[in-house]
Amino acid sequence: MAQLEQIAAPGSEWWRSAVIYQIYPRSFADASGDGIGDLPGITSRLDALKDLGVDAIWLSPFMTSPQRDAGYDVADYRDVDPLFGTLADFDEMLAQAHARGIRVIVDLVPNHSSDQHVWFQEALRAAPGSPERARYIFRDGRGTNGELPPNNWESVFGGGMWERITEPDGTPGQWYLHIFDVTQPDFDWTNEEVREEFRSVLRFWLDRGVDGFRVDVAHGMVKEEGLPDYTPVADADSMGGGEENVPYWGQVGVHDIYRDWHEVLAEYDGDRALCGEAWLPTLKQTALWVRPDEMHQTFNFPYLMTKWDAKALGRVIRESLEEFGAVGAPSTWVLSNHDVVRHSTRLALTADNPQGEGIGPNTPDKPDTATGLARGRAATTLMLALPGSAYLYQGEELGLPEAMEIPDEFRQDPTWFRTDHERYGRDGCRVPLPWEADAVAFGFNDTGASWLPQPAEWADYARDVEEGDETSTLSLYKQLLAARRKHGFGSGSLVWEDAGADAVAFRRGDVHVVANLGTKPVALPADATVILRSQPFDGTALPVDTAVWYTTA
Numbered sequence: 001m002a003q004l005e006q007i008a009a010p011g012s013e014w015w016r017s018a019v020i021y022q023i024y025p026r027s028f029a030d031a032s033g034d035g036i037g038d039l040p041g042i043t044s045r046l047d048a049l050k051d052l053g054v055d056a057i058w059l060s061p062f063m064t065s066p067q068r069d070a071g072y073d074v075a076d077y078r079d080v081d082p083l084f085g086t087l088a089d090f091d092e093m094l095a096q097a098h099a100r101g102i103r104v105i106v107d108l109v110p111n112h113s114s115d116q117h118v119w120f121q122e123a124l125r126a127a128p129g130s131p132e133r134a135r136y137i138f139r140d141g142r143g144t145n146g147e148l149p150p151n152n153w154e155s156v157f158g159g160g161m162w163e164r165i166t167e168p169d170g171t172p173g174q175w176y177l178h179i180f181d182v183t184q185p186d187f188d189w190t191n192e193e194v195r196e197e198f199r200s201v202l203r204f205w206l207d208r209g210v211d212g213f214r215v216d217v218a219h220g221m222v223k224e225e226g227l228p229d230y231t232p233v234a235d236a237d238s239m240g241g242g243e244e245n246v247p248y249w250g251q252v253g254v255h256d257i258y259r260d261w262h263e264v265l266a267e268y269d270g271d272r273a274l275c276g277e278a279w280l281p282t283l284k285q286t287a288l289w290v291r292p293d294e295m296h297q298t299f300n301f302p303y304l305m306t307k308w309d310a311k312a313l314g315r316v317i318r319e320s321l322e323e324f325g326a327v328g329a330p331s332t333w334v335l336s337n338h339d340v341v342r343h344s345t346r347l348a349l350t351a352d353n354p355q356g357e358g359i360g361p362n363t364p365d366k367p368d369t370a371t372g373l374a375r376g377r378a379a380t381t382l383m384l385a386l387p388g389s390a391y392l393y394q395g396e397e398l399g400l401p402e403a404m405e406i407p408d409e410f411r412q413d414p415t416w417f418r419t420d421h422e423r424y425g426r427d428g429c430r431v432p433l434p435w436e437a438d439a440v441a442f443g444f445n446d447t448g449a450s451w452l453p454q455p456a457e458w459a460d461y462a463r464d465v466e467e468g469d470e471t472s473t474l475s476l477y478k479q480l481l482a483a484r485r486k487h488g489f490g491s492g493s494l495v496w497e498d499a500g501a502d503a504v505a506f507r508r509g510d511v512h513v514v515a516n517l518g519t520k521p522v523a524l525p526a527d528a529t530v531i532l533r534s535q536p537f538d539g540t541a542l543p544v545d546t547a548v549w550y551t552t553a
């Protein structure tokens, strides 16, 4: 770990300012050649991430799973799915990352397990009211014969949130709750046995040397007592980003769990960290997740969801710094992940696009690729100048757009199936990465197999093409990460500046940062010396959809 200690400034925890790169293991690099990425694939490509300049990686789930929700349905929390390799492959990947000074965060999925988890299988075989059933949320149905679900809740992936089982004696039985797919039963977090099991799972990975956890659906683990009926407002974000008082999102009981986990992590050296995935309606509420004795970070989804609008963007940044600052936590910044439309496409959408809806061949008014890329690059240029920790999602450093033309027969997101093909879901942001333009599967593996088809035009985005081009998105990201580190932008504060109503502008020390979100160029001072720009421009006017870092004489 010697290299790692040199990264964080003395006295500061690394996660406060780190740039953390999300690896979606299925789609990063595939050493086995079966068309699905794996841990040895990740190990083989770590040098590219070292070269990019990230401080840490977060891996989406690679644990044993039937893959009904791409690994977010875990059947064994203490083992690696054979698709991705073995525990020894994990240990090797971790050691190789650490040897390069890159920390490693793993995904923990505590809201629900797979229906193939041994506990759920035991629950199905046991009787109503048994300790085995009590690990999950089983209830009798309503109606004369229990034929109606216990309440009216709707699953995030579409359809109802309850599934009726057949009891071991063959009779129609109880119902179990699943916020997500029917194969993802929710644990009952009021049960101490569940709590103890997850303390032990945390220790299992901490003992192996992981630097922290990204906690899946951190805001869903506790449900309101009595499970009251609830009807979401029309067009509500299904993950809870838009509404107050939802009986299965953001219940106060979750905070006890995080306090407990905080203590578990504190038993270990090296500033291990928890980052919560919590889609909450306000930043004030989001900041409660990162009070000093709870999680260390939480994703700033209000920032991610902000449209390409200067006023809205300025407001969300201001509010983030205020609200997270008030609890002594860094803000995080994030624009893309495996659940949302890639930001180099999303920022050019003309209609709203809630989390997880996806876009596809029949989406009207498809966003323009060039506009999207320009905005995506400008947004990142602004983001990486902000104080706090930033999350990047694999492929955004190549400027990858959302894959919008995936043929229906390849789609795998449960959202697509549970909504009867009404919502495309998230496959478009999960397509395997292009590494080499001239190789089969663009170098994702050496067999040409790919679990989702890669668009032919992705040859232009391949890493080896972008490596050699100083105007490429990859070159921009490398410059941004190096300059961010050099100027210490991950910590400290900013001073707001005024560059007109259509721009977001602030100063970090003597570096001025401006993004133009309007429709006319924004004038820069005559003595501006450009350090970095999201795309080439001449003269002293900042073009639309462009961001710049500059100093003055």
Ligand code: GLC
Pocket: 069, 072, 073, 109, 180, 216, 217, 277, 338, 339
């Ligand atoms: C989180 C994950 C998402 C998954 C869901 C259910 O939102 O990011 O990919 O489908 O949880 O586990």
